[in-house]
Amino acid sequence: MTAAADMLKARLAGLSPRYGIVLGSGLGSLVEAVADPVRSPIRIFRAFRSAPYRDMPASWLQGKIGGVPVIVLSGRVHFYERGDANAMRTPIETLKALGVETLILTNSAGSLREDLPPGSVMQITDHINFSGTSPLIGVDSDDRFVGLTSAYDPALAERMRAAAIKLDIPLGSGVYMWFSGPNFETPAEIRMARILGADAVGMSTVPEVILARFFGLKVAAASVITNFRRGHDRRRTQPS
Numbered sequence: 001m002t003a004a005a006d007m008l009k010a011r012l013a014g015l016s017p018r019y020g021i022v023l024g025s026g027l028g029s030l031v032e033a034v035a036d037p038v039r040s041p042i043r044i045f046r047a048f049r050s051a052p053y054r055d056m057p058a059s060w061l062q063g064k065i066g067g068v069p070v071i072v073l074s075g076r077v078h079f080y081e082r083g084d085a086n087a088m089r090t091p092i093e094t095l096k097a098l099g100v101e102t103l104i105l106t107n108s109a110g111s112l113r114e115d116l117p118p119g120s121v122m123q124i125t126d127h128i129n130f131s132g133t134s135p136l137i138g139v140d141s142d143d144r145f146v147g148l149t150s151a152y153d154p155a156l157a158e159r160m161r162a163a164a165i166k167l168d169i170p171l172g173s174g175v176y177m178w179f180s181g182p183n184f185e186t187p188a189e190i191r192m193a194r195i196l197g198a199d200a201v202g203m204s205t206v207p208e209v210i211l212a213r214f215f216g217l218k219v220a221a222a223s224v225i226t227n228f229r230r231g232h233d234r235r236r237t238q239p240s
């Protein structure tokens with residue numbers, strides 16, 4: 001177990017969270033839904049110690065949502081920060097060490113589909129890794145050959161869909177394409193992404209999905225759509 005896991009385990013106080021949640025940009029206010037919150041310093045993870053994370057309101061929170069024990073990681077480290085696809089490895093490994101079985105990942109993304117306008121939510125059913133890298137490069141065992149056929153757990157996806165129907169929240173679904181960032185896409189890249197089968201593009205989540213599967217966690221993921229084909233249509237390229 002990592003030193004961070006030892007420290008965080010001692011703070012669980014009998015709670016056995018099976019669910020971990022990563023909150024993407026703009027979704028941080030969900031921490032307000034966490035009952036009996038116990039906040040731990042996120043800077044126990046080295047990746048969160050460097051700029052710009054020193055000053056960002058990232059947090060590691062344990063508590064309950066709807067009576068269910070959860071650990072919420074609000075804020076993430078992106079690949080584009082330092083070119084490190086492994087930046088989220090220790091936090092995800094720590095969730096696993098604390099007994100978490102399911103990781104729910106959220107992000108903001110750019111839509112490539114007219115029927116997924118800004119403000120809509122897209123359940124991620126699959127991804128395309130367009131970054132050319134993987135967090136598992138350099139892992140020194142055959143465990144690195146992780147299968148990603150059902151990376152986004154079908155049973156969890158069904159539960160997410162059922163919950164959305166019950167709560168009357170429109171939920172699209174589609175394929176998320178990971179660009180390294182931090183620049184946005186060109187019009188040609190946006191056209192390519194659509195041709196290759198993507199429904200949304202973004203700069204996160206995929207390395208976390210790969211790491212989660214490496215550590216044997218089940219994954220569910222959703223994108224909040226913040227913009228439409230940013231590189232494509234000049235009238236819609238203003239920063240939001």
Ligand code: HPA
Pocket residue numbers: 108109110111179184185201202203226227229230231
């Ligand atoms: N492209 C890449 N990442 C993003 C976008 C986008 O249009 N919107 C939000 N994250």
